[in-house]
Amino acid sequence: xxxxxPLSHLLCCCAGLLLQLSALAQVRxxxxxxxxxxxxxxxxxxxxxxxxxEVAWDTTELSLQAGYFLPDLLERTGTxxxxxxxxxxIATTSIRGGSAGQTAVTWNGLPLQSPMLGQLDFSxxxxxxxxxxxxxxxxxxxxWGSGAVGGTVVLNNRPLAEDGMELGLRLLSxxxxxxxxxxxxxxxxxxxxxxxxxxxxxxxxxFWYELENxxxxxxxxxxxxxxxxxxxxxxxxxxxxxxxxxxWWQASGREVPxxxxxxxxxxxxxxxxxxxxxxxxxxASKGLYRVQAAWFRESIDYADPLIALRAYSYxxxxxxxxxxxxxxxxxxxxxxxxSNYTQAVADGYGGxxxxxxxxxxxxxxxxxxxxxxxxxxARQGISDGQPMPFVPDLxxxxxxxxxxxxxxxxxxSFRLPTLNDRYWAPGGDPALQPxxxxxxxxxxxxxxxxxxxxxxxxATVYHRRMTDWIxxxxxxxxxxxxxxxxxxxxxxxxxxxxxxxxxxxSGGLRLNGSYAYSEAVNLVxxxxxxxxxxxxxxxxxxxxxxxxxxxxxxxxxVRYWHRWAxxxxxxxxxxxxGYNLGGLHLQHGFFRxxxxxxxxxxxxxxxxxxxxxxxxRPMPGRAFQIGFNFTYKK
Amino acid sequence: xxxxxTLLTLCLAALPAAYAQTTADFENxxxxxxxxxxxxxGSAGFSSxxxxxxxxxxxxxxxxxxxxxxxxxxxxxxxxxxxxSAIAGGGHEGSDNxxxxxxxxxxxVHLTGxxxxxxxxxxxxxxxxxAYLSMLEGDSFAKQFGGESGDDPxxxxxxxxxxxxxxxxxxxxDFFLADYRFEDNAQDYIIDEWTFxxxxxxxxxxxLWFTLASTDIGTFGMNTxxxxxxxxxxxxxxxxxxxxxxxxxxKLQAFPNPASSEWHLRWEMDQPAQAKxxxxxxxxxxxxxxxxxxxxxxxxxxxxxxYLLQIEGQGGxxxxxxxxx
Numbered sequence: 016x017x018x019x020x021p022l023s024h025l026l027c028c029c030a031g032l033l034l035q036l037s038a039l040a041q042v043r044x045x046x047x048x049x050x051x052x053x054x055x056x057x058x059x060x061x062x063x064x065x066x067x068x069e070v071a072w073d074t075t076e077l078s079l080q081a082g083y084f085l086p087d088l089l090e091r092t093g094t095x096x097x098x099x100x101x102x103x104x105i106a107t108t109s110i111r112g113g114s115a116g117q118t119a120v121t122w123n124g125l126p127l128q129s130p131m132l133g134q135l136d137f138s139x140x141x142x143x144x145x146x147x148x149x150x151x152x153x154x155x156x157x158x159w160g161s162g163a164v165g166g167t168v169v170l171n172n173r174p175l176a177e178d179g180m181e182l183g184l185r186l187l188s189x190x191x192x193x194x195x196x197x198x199x200x201x202x203x204x205x206x207x208x209x210x211x212x213x214x215x216x217x218x219x220x221x222f223w224y225e226l227e228n229x230x231x232x233x234x235x236x237x238x239x240x241x242x243x244x245x246x247x248x249x250x251x252x253x254x255x256x257x258x259x260x261x262x263w264w265q266a267s268g269r270e271v272p273x274x275x276x277x278x279x280x281x282x283x284x285x286x287x288x289x290x291x292x293x294x295x296x297x298x299a300s301k302g303l304y305r306v307q308a309a310w311f312r313e314s315i316d317y318a319d320p321l322i323a324l325r326a327y328s329y330x331x332x333x334x335x336x337x338x339x340x341x342x343x344x345x346x347x348x349x350x351x352x353x354s355n356y357t358q359a360v361a362d363g364y365g366g367x368x369x370x371x372x373x374x375x376x377x378x379x380x381x382x383x384x385x386x387x388x389x390x391x392x393a394r395q396g397i398s399d400g401q402p403m404p405f406v407p408d409l410x411x412x413x414x415x416x417x418x419x420x421x422x423x424x425x426x427x428s429f430r431l432p433t434l435n436d437r438y439w440a441p442g443g444d445p446a447l448q449p450x451x452x453x454x455x456x457x458x459x460x461x462x463x464x465x466x467x468x469x470x471x472x473x474a475t476v477y478h479r480r481m482t483d484w485i486x487x488x489x490x491x492x493x494x495x496x497x498x499x500x501x502x503x504x505x506x507x508x509x510x511x512x513x514x515x516x517x518x519x520x521s522g523g524l525r526l527n528g529s530y531a532y533s534e535a536v537n538l539v540x541x542x543x544x545x546x547x548x549x550x551x552x553x554x555x556x557x558x559x560x561x562x563x564x565x566x567x568x569x570x571x572x573v574r575y576w577h578r579w580a581x582x583x584x585x586x587x588x589x590x591x592x593g594y595n596l597g598g599l600h601l602q603h604g605f606f607r608x609x610x611x612x613x614x615x616x617x618x619x620x621x622x623x624x625x626x627x628x629x630x631x632r633p634m635p636g637r638a639f640q641i642g643f644n645f646t647y648k649k
Numbered sequence: 650x651x652x653x654x655t656l657l658t659l660c661l662a663a664l665p666a667a668y669a670q671t672t673a674d675f676e677n678x679x680x681x682x683x684x685x686x687x688x689x690x691g692s693a694g695f696s697s698x699x700x701x702x703x704x705x706x707x708x709x710x711x712x713x714x715x716x717x718x719x720x721x722x723x724x725x726x727x728x729x730x731x732x733x734s735a736i737a738g739g740g741h742e743g744s745d746n747x748x749x750x751x752x753x754x755x756x757x758v759h760l761t762g763x764x765x766x767x768x769x770x771x772x773x774x775x776x777x778x779x780a781y782l783s784m785l786e787g788d789s790f791a792k793q794f795g796g797e798s799g800d801d802p803x804x805x806x807x808x809x810x811x812x813x814x815x816x817x818x819x820x821x822x823d824f825f826l827a828d829y830r831f832e833d834n835a836q837d838y839i840i841d842e843w844t845f846x847x848x849x850x851x852x853x854x855x856x857l858w859f860t861l862a863s864t865d866i867g868t869f870g871m872n873t874x875x876x877x878x879x880x881x882x883x884x885x886x887x888x889x890x891x892x893x894x895x896x897x898x899x900k901l902q903a904f905p906n907p908a909s910s911e912w913h914l915r916w917e918m919d920q921p922a923q924a925k926x927x928x929x930x931x932x933x934x935x936x937x938x939x940x941x942x943x944x945x946x947x948x949x950x951x952x953x954x955x956y957l958l959q960i961e962g963q964g965g966x967x968x969x970x971x972x973x974x
Contacts, residue, residue, distance in 0.1 A: 228798035275797050277787030322728025322788075365710060441710030489870070495712060496869075544868045553868060587867030631792070 064151070064158055065381060065390035066410030066424040068458055068475050068510065071149040077142055079572070079600065081615075082187040082195045082216075082642055085140035085168070088148065091576055091598060093529045093561020095150065095166070097137070098554050100632045102191065102220040103239035103269060106138040109555050111152060111477060112506030112535025113165025117430055117450075120168045121159055123261065123292060124336070125309050128162050130357045130371060131330055133433035139267050139286055140170070141214055143185070143197045144245045147171040152510070153477060154428035154454050157392040157408035160353065160375060161431040161449070164481065165506075172261060174208035174249040175201045182647040189617075189640030192219030192238070203249075210247035216240070224633035225625040226275065234633060236280050237272035241265070255298045263290045271319075274631035281321045288313035302341040305351075309334040328361035330434070338377075350378035353396070357434070365440035373398045373431075379408075386414045392426075404429045404451045418462045425455045428479075432498065436485055442497035447485060450500075454479030468517040478507040489543040502539040504552065508532050522568025531559040553584040554629070556593070570604035570613070585630040594626035611646040669886040670770055671763070673698030675746040678718045685733040685749075686718040691907070693955035693972040695748070699764030699884045701970065702748055703757060705954030715756065715955070719878075720745045727782035734778035735878040741773045741843040744880065749777055753875040755860040757812075757927075759957055761968060764884035766813070768853055771883055773843040774807060776826050777876035784827050784839050784873060791872040792865045794829045795837065802830040803864040805839075805873055809846065811854035815925050815933055815959075822848055826861075826877060843880060855959070856927075900967065901939075901960060903946075907972035912946045914939065914958075926971075927957045948973045 072088065080088050086106040089095040098115065099106040107115035116133035119126060120140075127135050142148070148170050155163035175181060180202045187195035194217050201210040220237035243265030250258045271282035294307035314329035338351025355373045375396030382389060392408040408426035415421065432447040456477035463470045483500035490497060512529040535555045540548040551557065558581030565574040581593040602615035617640040626634055675697045680686055686695065688706030695702045695718050702716035719733040720740070733749055740747040750756040760767065776784075784805060787793030794803040805827040811818045824846045827839040848857070863873035902915040916922070916939045926935040926946070934951070939960060946958075951973050960967040 226797040228800070230798075271789070274787060274789065274792075276792035277789065278793055279786060280789070282789070319728070321726075323726055323730045324728060441707060441712050495710075495714070543870050545870075546868065585867075586869060587865075587872070 064155065064379075064392065064408070064410050064424075065388055065412050066422040066456075066458075067155070068152040068422075068456070068473065069149055070152070070512075071147075074146060077145065077148060078644070079574075079602065079615075080142050081185050081644060082197070082640065083142050085137040085142060085148075085170075088142055089137070089150065089168075090578065093527075093559070093563070093576075093578060096533075096554075096556055096559055096580065097628070099138075099628045099634070101234070101272060101629075102222065102237065102635050103138065103218055104237075104272070104632070105136050107134055108137060108166075108168075109533075109535075110150075110166035111479070111508060112504070112533045112552065112555050114552075116162060116433070117164035117481075118166055118168065119155060119159045119161075119163035120170070122170050122263075122290070123172055123294070124307070125290075125292060125334055126160060126162070126355075127290075129313065129330065129433075130332060131328065131359050131361065131434045133162065133430070133436070136286070139241075139265065139288075141197075141216075141241075141243065143199070143214055144172075144212055144243070144263065145170040146173045152475070153424060153456055154408070154426045154479070156428040157377065157379070157394045157406045157426060160377075160394065160396065161373075161403070161429060164428045164430055164450075164452075164479075172210075172245075172247055174210065174247065174259075175203040178204050180647075180649045184645045185642060187640055187642035190638035191222050191635060192217070193640065194218070195642075206251040206253075208247070208249035208251075210245070212245040212247075213243070215242045220272070220635070222633075222635040222638070224275075224636065232275075232633075234272055234635075236270045236282075239267070239269045241267040257294075257296045259292075259294045259296075261290075261292045261294075264288070275633055276631055279321070280319075282317065282319040284318075285316040286314070287316070301343065302339055304337075304339045306337045307335070326362055328359070328363075330357055330359040332357040345383050347381040348379070349381075350376075352376050359434045359438075361435075361439075363435070363439045364443075367438060367440075369434050369438040371399060371434060373403075375403070388412045388414075398431055403431065404449060419460070421457070421459045423455075423457050425453070427451065427453050428481075430485075432485055436498040439498070441495045442487065444498050447498055448483045448500045450481050450484050452479055452481035454506075468515065470513075470515050472513040473511070475510040476508070477510075478505075480505045486541070486544060488541060502537055502541060502546070504535060505538055506533065506535040508534055519566065520568065522566055522571075525565045525567075526563070527565075528562045529560065533557060533559070551584055553586055556581040556583045558593070570606075572600070572602040572604075574600040576600075580628075587630055591627055591630055594624050595622065596624055596626070597621045609647055609649055611644075611648065613644045615642050615644075616640070617642070669763075670883050671698040671886055673700045673882045673884070674740070674744060674880060675718050675748055676740075676744060678746060680718055680720040680746060684719060684721045687713040687733070688715070688717070689713070691972070691974075693907070694970060696761065698882070699760060699762045699886070700882055701759040701761050701957075701968075702750075703759065703955045703957065703970075705952075707953060714751055714753075716748050716750045716758075718746055719749050720747075724778050727779065727786065727788060729779055729874070732777065732779050732874075732876060735775050735880075736778045736781040736841045737775045737843050737878075741880040747878050747880040749876060749878045750859065751876055752859050752861050753870070755858055757859070758857040758879075758882065759968065760855060760857070760884055763886035765968065766853055766855055767885040769811075769848045769851065769857060769882070769884055771845055771847045771849065772857075773845050773880045773882075774824060774826070774840075775843050775878050775880075776805075776840050777874065777878055780805065780826070780874040780876045781839055781841060791874065794827055794839065794865075795834065799834055801864070804828050804830055804862075805864075806862045807846075807877055808860050808862065809848060809851070810858045810860075811851045812856040812858060813852075813854050814961075815855075815936070817858060818851065818854075820851060822846060822850060901958075901969055903958070903969055903971055907974045908948050909974055910947070910949050912948060912971055913943055914946055915943045916941050916960075922960045925959045925961075927959065928954070946971075 086097045090097045096109045108118045110118050120135045151167045155167040183199040185197040197214045199212040217240040223231050223233050246262045248260045267286045269284050273280035290311045292309040297304040311332045317326045333356045335354045340349045353375045357371045377394040379392035390410040394406040396403040406427045411423045413421050429449040429451040431449045437443050437445045458475035461472050482503045484502045484504050486501045487496045509532045515526045535552045537546045537550050560579040563576040576598045578596045582590050584590050599618040604613040619638045623637045688704035694704045704715040706713045721734040722738050723734050724738045783791045784794045807824045809822045829837040861875050863871045865872040900917045903912045921938050921940045924939040953973050956971045958969045
């Protein structure tokens with residue numbers, strides 16, 4: 016157990032403050048207030064695919080995660096395995112046995128994976144910059160293109176729902192030097208809506224952790240400072256038209272801490288990006304037309320003065336997309352074109368500036384036949400003149416009753432090689448083939464009520480086989496590592512989710528639980544990297560479990576969540592043991608005049624587990640956070 | 650070009666009589682302003698004394714493998730940006746030059762001239778600065794030896810074998826460049842000086858084969874940087890009657906050399922001979938009969954780099970360096 020050293024006094028202060036707020040609320044229980052239009056949004060996300068298992072978070076849930084980043088949301092709600100290198104460090108995902116590059120992330124429909132690395136560092140995505148979030152499990156290649164193999168994280172922004180003004184401020188402070196400030200100003204009137212969001216966050220991450228022999232050591236050189244701004248402008252000249260302009264700038268400077276078997280580190284990484292998007296949307300009587308263009312520039316500046324290394328890389332990408340949706344009777348038809356032009360610069364490219372141009376056409380037809388809804392989607396693209404794999408996707412949903420339905424999907428998916436895979440010197444291969452494969456899944460969804468108790472459950476089994484899996488390996492007679500289409504991976508598993516809501520003590524209790532069994536095995540024996548045929552892929556847990564209990568009464572919320580991750584194979588000898596994590600969230604809201612506010616206290620890893628997600632990378636022990644939300648609405 | 654020839658009078662246990670010895674100290678090679686030679690000039694290797702150190706340089710990737718010659722003295726900068734440095738801070742006994750290799754998975758030294766087929770007395774070795782500091786302090790890939798507790802029984806071992814007649818010996822000489830297996834951690838060590846390894850027990854050899862092993866190993870192979878340095882490799886100049894005759898290279902012409910797709914081999918002898926093609930890792934790539942006249946040796950399937958063509962016949966042995974670009 017790793018003791019929490021500095022924050023017992025803070026805990027006392029927080030508890031006292033919460034009691035005061037609670038007392039304030041109790042005094043006012045006999046008064047009647049009109050709450051200022053709290054937005055609870057969970058509208059269907061665009062490109063919902065029939066047959067897909069999806070987990071969505073509404074604005075209420077997202078506001079509970081204030082100050083957190085995307086990995087925190089996925090981890091604390093139990094839907095994905097997060098491969099985290101430690102507090103504030105790089106975090107990637109493994110969903111349904113896929114690699115980090117096989118999880119797609121879209122922001123307002125635009126893919127965010129780096130074309131150089133093929134993946135997104137989830138720790139760079141603040142939840143305060145999104146209004147809708149969902150995780151679509153399984154292949155989404157027909158909808159989202161390359162990389163949507165294991166799952167797709169869908170993130171969207173939207174304007175203020177009604178005319179008016181909203182000014183928000185969030186302050187957060189916590190263990191390990193955490194200080195987080197967020198501000199947002201949103202305004203809407205006469206067809207115009209404007210939003211500005213800012214955040215600043217810094218933390219020292221100087222937590223204590225336990226070594227193998229029981230000794231304790233304090234993490235060094237792990238400070239993080241992040242800041243960013245998101246500007247949104249929406250203009251609706253009529254009810255049928257909307258133009259939106261989004262601009263998102265962010266800079267994240269991170270000290271790279273030493274491993275547990277490294278005496279010191281002076282490495283530093285600065286991730287900077289500017290993402291802009293312009294979209295026009297027209298709603299016709301029977302259709303919806305959308306055209307958008309986006310330009311991203313993202314850079315990584317890595318410096319390690321100890322080894323006299325400075326590596327600066329960046330890419331620029333221009334994305335354009337046009338799509339339309341039409342409803343004819345019971346048929347819903349969609350079609351579109353997508354284009355992506357990227358140019359990248361890195362020392363590792365040996366002076367070259369590789370460019371990549373991808374284009375794709377996609378479409379789908381959806382129709383209901385009584386209780387059966389079927390959707391057939393397809394996507395065909397070319398990359399630098401070479402055809403990408405044709406991707407069909409069939410989804411079926413059969414509604415047996417209002418409380419019971421089943422779903423089925425059969426689809427193909429692929430992931431194109433990254434620019435590093437193709438052009439890194441030495442080892443890159445421009446002739447690499449995409450990773451590709453077929454997958455199928457079958458699921459059942461049920462809802463049931465027992466008086467005031469509402470129950471829901473979901474079960475899914477899936478199977479996927481990916482060939483031409485790209486790994487960096489050493490070939491016979493070759494003295495360096497190179498990217499190769501070297502192996503085949505079979506993934507299959509079972510996912511169970513269940514929920515219950517029941518009235519309790521003048522409030523409501525919600526229980527949620529999930530369990531995922533993921534088998535992701537390499538099918539080709541490899542020498543270097545050393546992977547045996549039939550071996551589970553490293554950092555892909557077979558077992559993942561989650562449980563949460565949330566009690567709400569009036570403006571008081573108490574939540575406990577628990578997460579269990581099974582053992583994983585590591586990159587070095589041996590395997591990392593599994594771990595259990597628990598967390599507590601206490602929140603109390605209040606309202607006065609036009610002010611809506613809440614105070615919250617969070618405790619992460621409350622059982623003080625000493626664990627590691629990545630070998631030689633320590634994770635923080637027990638940690639506390641106290642925060643305040645203030646919203647002024649007019 | 651400066652060769653150091655040392656005539657020793659002591660008797661070697663493995664030899665029936667006293668023979669002249671030649672020490673390859675690499676002082677005949679100019680390392681220039683950069684302080685190292687990594688084959689970027691297309692040399693495909695380095696000769697000193699009676700040895701040849703193969704090198705392969707890829708101009709597209711600006712990377713090298715095999716051996717490099719160095720006079721770098723920086724012993725404080727960790728990491729691969731200081732990959733040419735020996736932790737001893739220079740060559741043996743204060744000399745300027747030494748050789749450094751990236752032995753992943755192995756490195757080979759070919760014996761040439763009068764040393765071909767003869768025993769090797771020994772060689773001085775030390776850690777590269779890159780590997781030394783990595784083991785001492787750890788880095789982002791490799792562990793600090795001893796691990797988190799300091800008690801891990803880690804080691805970094807150099808194994809030397811020989812090739813003779815195309816076959817790799819089973820006998821070997823092991824040398825620990827770092828050893829943390831002692832009960833008393835105070836005895837743990839990482840070599841930071843030039844240390845002599847006696848290789849006479851290997852007996853007659855055509856080439857020496859070096860490989861490294863570490864306890865810090867994972868899915869992607871050895872995490873400890875696979876570098877070490879050598880200097881003053883002493884070979885034995887064996888009389889003609891006790892070993893195979895080294896033919897004159899004039900008996901064999903290879904053209905073009907370097908070549909992109911094939912070499913034309915002109916064998917100017919009356920009798921056929923057995924030919925073997927080796928890569929710089931000491932792997933036998935081809936074995937064929939070399940007939941009198943001209944014949945073609947295809948290079949199409951070979952990666953760019955240096956190769957050694959070894960001819961053996963009744964009259965003795967001949968080695969010729971071939972380069973594929």
